[in-house]
Amino acid sequence: MPRGAPAARPGPISGAPAHPVRLAGSYHAGMESNIEEHGDAQDTDGRVHQPRLWVDNGWTARVIKNEDDDGWAVAMTRDGEREPALVGPWTMGRDKKNPKPLDVNAFNTLVKTASEVIRRHEQALHAALHKQFEIGTDSGRVLVTLDIVPDEFDPHALLAAQDEFGERLAQVKVRPDFKLTKAAAAAWIEADYRKP
Numbered sequence: 724m725p726r727g728a729p730a731a732r733p734g735p736i737s738g739a740p741a742h743p744v745r746l747a748g749s750y751h752a753g754m755e756s757n758i759e760e761h762g763d764a765q766d767t768d769g770r771v772h773q774p775r776l777w778v779d780n781g782w783t784a785r786v787i788k789n790e791d792d793d794g795w796a797v798a799m800t801r802d803g804e805r806e807p808a809l810v811g812p813w814t815m816g817r818d819k820k821n822p823k824p825l826d827v828n829a830f831n832t833l834v835k836t837a838s839e840v841i842r843r844h845e846q847a848l849h850a851a852l853h854k855q856f857e858i859g860t861d862s863g864r865v866l867v868t869l870d871i872v873p874d875e876f877d878p879h880a881l882l883a884a885q886d887e888f889g890e891r892l893a894q895v896k897v898r899p900d901f902k903l904t905k906a907a908a909a910a911w912i913e914a915d916y917r918k919p
Contacts, residue, residue: 772825772827773825774786774822774824774825775822775824775825776825777825777830779830780834781801781802782799782800782801782802782830782833782834782837783799783800783802784797784798784799784825784829784830784833784834785797785798785800786813786822786825794812794813794815795812795813795814795815795822796810796811796812796813797810797811797812797813797825797833798810799833799834799836799837801837801841807837808837808838808840808841809833809836809837809840811836851871852870852871852872852873853868853869853870853871854868854869854903855867855868855869856903856904856905856908858905858908858909858912860912862886863886863887864886864887865884865885865886865887865892865912866884866885866886866887867882867883867884867903867908867911867912868881868882868883868884868885869881869882869883869897869901869903870883871899872899873899878899879896879897879898879899880896880897880898880899880901881894881895881896881897882894882895882896882897882901882903882911882919883895884911884912884916892916893916895916895918895919896918897918897919901919907919
């Protein structure tokens, strides 16, 4: 490079927007990210390791500005998802103005936390949409299950029974607000699995 010529700035990262990113969702409406560009930030396999953007192992951590309180937050988004699984406060750097840079240890902790949030959400969703009771009968134990299908056009539930060997004995479509109790399960078995 000739003496006195300006140094070339590294170009933007492939796929990264050239303007601040606004996250979707009501919680994210006031948060923006001013992603800094660094030349050494992207590997050939798509990993990005920047102070405010870390993409690796199926996750993206993005440090974002919280316009409401002059603080910083970090949003963790799993690959293929539109909304972050986790948005939480992020630590200020030593200058008390800019955010603390992301690093591999912080990223791994955030991945673990976000994965746990998703796991808990999936468990809660499953518990809300699935109920089961085991009923003792003369021919053995019968597992009666109710699975709610939250279909936008045809919401319903499937009431099913199976024997202790896993063989299906019956399955009927019921209203999504059907209340499965132990007594209701026993009554359904006694009625030879007729639609309640």
